[in-house]
Amino acid sequence: RDGRQQVVLPWHAAAAGTSLLTVRVKPEPEEITPANNALDAPVEVTTRKVRILVVDAAPRWDLRFLDHAVRRDTGFDPTVVVAGALKSSAAGGSVAPGGFAGLPGDVEGWARYDLVLLGDVSPADLPVASQEALVEAVQDRGVGVVFQPGGEHLPRAYAGQPIEALFPVEIDRTAGGASGAIESADFKPFRMRVTARGAMHPAFAISGDASRNRSAWSGMPPFFRVAAARVAKPSATVLAEVDR
Numbered sequence: 001r002d003g004r005q006q007v008v009l010p011w012h013a014a015a016a017g018t019s020l021l022t023v024r025v026k027p028e029p030e031e032i033t034p035a036n037n038a039l040d041a042p043v044e045v046t047t048r049k050v051r052i053l054v055v056d057a058a059p060r061w062d063l064r065f066l067d068h069a070v071r072r073d074t075g076f077d078p079t080v081v082v083a084g085a086l087k088s089s090a091a092g093g094s095v096a097p098g099g100f101a102g103l104p105g106d107v108e109g110w111a112r113y114d115l116v117l118l119g120d121v122s123p124a125d126l127p128v129a130s131q132e133a134l135v136e137a138v139q140d141r142g143v144g145v146v147f148q149p150g151g152e153h154l155p156r157a158y159a160g161q162p163i164e165a166l167f168p169v170e171i172d173r174t175a176g177g178a179s180g181a182i183e184s185a186d187f188k189p190f191r192m193r194v195t196a197r198g199a200m201h202p203a204f205a206i207s208g209d210a211s212r213n214r215s216a217w218s219g220m221p222p223f224f225r226v227a228a229a230r231v232a233k234p235s236a237t238v239l240a241e242v243d244r
Contacts (some may be wrong), residue, residue, distance in 0.1 A: 008208035009023065011043075013043070013045040015045070016045050016046055016047050017044075017045060018042060018043070018044045018045075019042070019043050019045065020040055020041070020042050020043075021040070021041045021042075021043055022038055022039070022040050022041075023038065023039045023041065024037060024038040025037050025038075049074075049075055049076055049077040050075055050076050050077065050114045050115065051076075051077045051079075051112065051113045051114045051115075052070055052076050052077065052078045052079065052113060052114065052115045052116075052117065053078075053079050053081065053104075053110075053113040053115070053116045053117070054066050054067065054070065054078060054079070054080045054081065054117045054119070055081045055083070055102075055103065055116070055117070055118050055119060055121055056081075056082055056083065056118075056119030056120060056121065056148070057082070057083045057119060057120050057121045057122060057125065057150070057152065057153070058082065058083075058120075059082055060119070060120070060150065062119060062148050062150070063080070063082070063119060063148075066080075066117060066148075067080050079102070079113070081102035081103060083103075083121055083122070083125045103125070103126070103130060104130065104133065104134075105127075105129060105130050105133065106129075106133050107133045107136050107137050107140075107141065109133070110133055110134050110137035110138075110141075110143055111137045111141040111143055113143060114143065114144060115143070115144040115145070115146065116134065116143060116144070116145045116146070117145075117146045117148060118145060118146070118147055118148065118154070119148040119150060119154070120148065120149060120150025120151070120152050120153050120154045121153060121154065122152070122153045122157065123153065123157050123158060123161060126163070128161065128162060131158075131161055131162040131163040132162045134163060134166075135162050135163060135165055135166060138166055145166055147166075147167070149227045151225065154227075155167060155171050155227055155229075156171060156173070156228070158171075159171045159173050167233070168232060168233055168235075168236035169227075169229035169230070169231065169232050169233060169236065170229060170230045170231050170232075170233060171227075171228070171229060171230070172228040172229055172230045175228035189222035189223055189224045190222055190223055190224070190226055190242050190243070191218070191220075191222045191223075191242075191243040192217065192218070192220060192223070192240050192241075192242065192243065193218060193240060193241050193242070193243035194213070194214045194217045194218060194239065194240045195238055195239060195240060195241060196210075196214075197237055197238065197239060198214075198217075198238070198239030198240050199211070199213045199214035199217075200213075201237075201239050203239060204217055204239065204240075217240070226242050
């Protein structure tokens with residue numbers, strides 16, 4: 001058929017190591033060459049736990065949810081740091097001046113983690129030196145980063161600061177409140193519309209059917225705050241949009 005399709009191919013690894021998987025489709029009679037009907041995909045299976053650093057300014061609901069989720073998954077090795085509870089400007093050699101205990105202050109500190117989930121932390125608690133080190137760790141060392149915006153600082157407070165380079169969107173510096181969040185007006189909450197790319201992305205994979213995924217997410221309860229952004233950056237993939 002014409003168009004893009006998604007097919008789920010389950011595979012169970014019997015042991016740790018690198019395997020080369022090959023996906024092939026049967027050639028059609030009218031095909032000129034079957035050379036492009038196969039795709040090799042190397043898959044690495046490891047027993048090492050994924051190291052995750054969760055940083056937030058306070059134990060808000062988002063942090064509690066993430067904390068419980070990552071601790072229940074035996075494949076994760078989580079570290080959870082709350083800025084408001086662990087203030088310190090002299091906690092270890094790797095903490096940048098103005099930072100707090102548990103916050104990496106250099107590239108090596110950030111690179112110890114596979115993934116960083118950064119919550120609504122004030123720039124006062126994430127100094128420029130730490131931001132620059134995180135940017136380098138993401139761009140040069142392969143560290144992943146997920147932003148969890150809130151109602152106080154992220155993302156607006158970081159406009160013009162080093163960490164803005166990691167945002168997948170261009171921040172709207174004129175809309176929204178102090179944090180750059182737009183509140184729903186007249187009790188008319190926002191709804192999320194999953195894009196075609198999002199329906200096929202693992203982040204939205206409730207089932208192996210893209211149509212069912214899109215329908216399920218579109219039926220989720222509405223929300224009352226969104227981060228103000230002008231446009232997605234060229235390298236970004238838009239998985240969902242605000243449906244006003």
